[in-house]
Amino acid sequence: MTTADLSKKPDEVAGMFDEVAKGYDRTNALLSGGNSVLWRIATVKALDLKPGERVLDVAAGTGTSSKALHKTGATVVALDFSPGMVAEGRKRHPDIEFVEGDAEELPFPSASFDAVTISFGLRNVNQPQVAIGEMYRVLKPGGRIVICEFSHPAAPIVRAGYQGYMKYVMPAVTALSSSHKDAYRYLMDSINEWPEQRVLSQWLRAAGFTRVAYRNLTGGIVALHRARSPEDSKVRESIGKRRSRPASPSTSSVSVPIQDISPPTS
Ligand SMILES: C[S@@+](CC[C@H](N)C(=O)[O-])C[C@H]1O[C@@H](n2cnc3c(N)ncnc32)[C@H](O)[C@@H]1O
Numbered sequence: 001m002t003t004a005d006l007s008k009k010p011d012e013v014a015g016m017f018d019e020v021a022k023g024y025d026r027t028n029a030l031l032s033g034g035n036s037v038l039w040r041i042a043t044v045k046a047l048d049l050k051p052g053e054r055v056l057d058v059a060a061g062t063g064t065s066s067k068a069l070h071k072t073g074a075t076v077v078a079l080d081f082s083p084g085m086v087a088e089g090r091k092r093h094p095d096i097e098f099v100e101g102d103a104e105e106l107p108f109p110s111a112s113f114d115a116v117t118i119s120f121g122l123r124n125v126n127q128p129q130v131a132i133g134e135m136y137r138v139l140k141p142g143g144r145i146v147i148c149e150f151s152h153p154a155a156p157i158v159r160a161g162y163q164g165y166m167k168y169v170m171p172a173v174t175a176l177s178s179s180h181k182d183a184y185r186y187l188m189d190s191i192n193e194w195p196e197q198r199v200l201s202q203w204l205r206a207a208g209f210t211r212v213a214y215r216n217l218t219g220g221i222v223a224l225h226r227a228r229s230p231e232d233s234k235v236r237e238s239i240g241k242r243r244s245r246p247a248s249p250s251t252s253s254v255s256v257p258i259q260d261i262s263p264p265t266s
Contacts, residue, residue: 005186006193008126010081010102017061017124018084020183025064027184030173039222040068042215043119043148046226049074053114056138058103058131059121063089065148066096069117077113079106103131111140119148123194132207139229141236145209147200150191151216151223158219166191197223208239 005012020027028036043065049055051073057066060078062085069076070093079099080086090098101107103118103125116135125131135145153159166188174184195203197214200223204212209227216223230236 006189008124008190010126013124013126014082016183016186017080017082021062021082021084021088024062024085024088027174028064031170031184035218035221039148039217039224040065040119042217042224043117043146044068044072046146046215046224047072047115047117047144049115054112055115055117056106056108056113056135058106058116058118058135059124060089060098061085061121063093063096063098065117065119067093070096074115077108079103104134106134106138108138110137111143113138113143114140115144115146117146117148120150122147122149123190129203129207132203132209136207136209136229136239141229141233142231143229145204145225145227145229147204147225149200149223149225150194151200151220152194152196153220154216155219158221162219162221197225200225208236 017024032039047055047069049069049072053074055069055074055076057063057069057076057078060066060080061082063078066076066078066089075097077097077099078089078093079101080089081100081102083100086098086100089096099107103121104127116139118131118135122128122131139145153162170184170188197216197220201212201214204225204227208230210230212225212227214223214225230239
């Protein structure tokens with residue numbers, strides 16, 4: 001089977017998801033111990049969608065994340081680059097529009113969505129910061145982004161328990177429920193390699209997002225990041241210009257200090 005490694009070559013990642021497409025949701029529900037339902041509810045709540053709004057679900061897979069969004073009355077566009085996941089999604093959710101495309105090069109005009117979201121997808125993208133820039137581009141001024149992704153538990157005891165779960169329980173569960181054990185080995189490694197909550201917040205700010213905040217779910221096993229695209233079109237324009245300028249050698253290696261993050265109230 002195709003198994004991606006942590007270099008996340010797009011062809012290998014897409015091929016790996018093509019092969020797990022059919023059993024993907026069942027294995028995930030088992031691996032999360034039922035928590036995935038709660039994580040999806042929190043994501044939809046954070047997006048605060050209104051009927052008629054247009055929302056883009058990036059890396060939508062088989063559309064389980066998109067289905068939860070669709071129930072709000074918003075118009076959902078589900079995008080994924082794995083033909084296998086998209087085919088399965090179209091079969092399961094004929095009332096949702098699926099588009100085959102790359103998160104790093106979204107096939108939509110600028111400022112065409114009220115909200116953008118990505119659940120358990122950004123970690124798999126080869127260049128996540130490029131994808132964040134693309135999500136910024138397709139958002140209307142004042143538009144919302146919500147990222148739901150595996151993260152790093154803050155409390156040492158939860159962290160240790162989670163590491164033990166990934167090392168011993170996860171392989172046993174995947175051996176029972178999926179024939180693609182290697183894909184779930186990739187899942188574990190990619191979670192361990194993924195940056196901490198504050199770093200993802202910093203990536204969002206660097207892309208131009210404002211009001212960046214995050215909330216830990218299930219002790220930080222998952223983190224929900226939310227932010228807004230600036231309302232002011234002049235601010236958006238100047239950020240766009242800044243991003244399109246090549247980085248000068250004097251600034252490209254300077255890391256921006258991480259600012260304090262106020263957790264969202266809901
Ligand atoms: C773990 S699944 C998540 C699916 C769904 N969002 C959910 O919550 O169940 C990750 C998805 O990311 C997709 N993906 C990874 N890199 C991508 C990229 N560059 N562009 C579009 N989709 C991508 C994979 O094909 C896969 O379907």
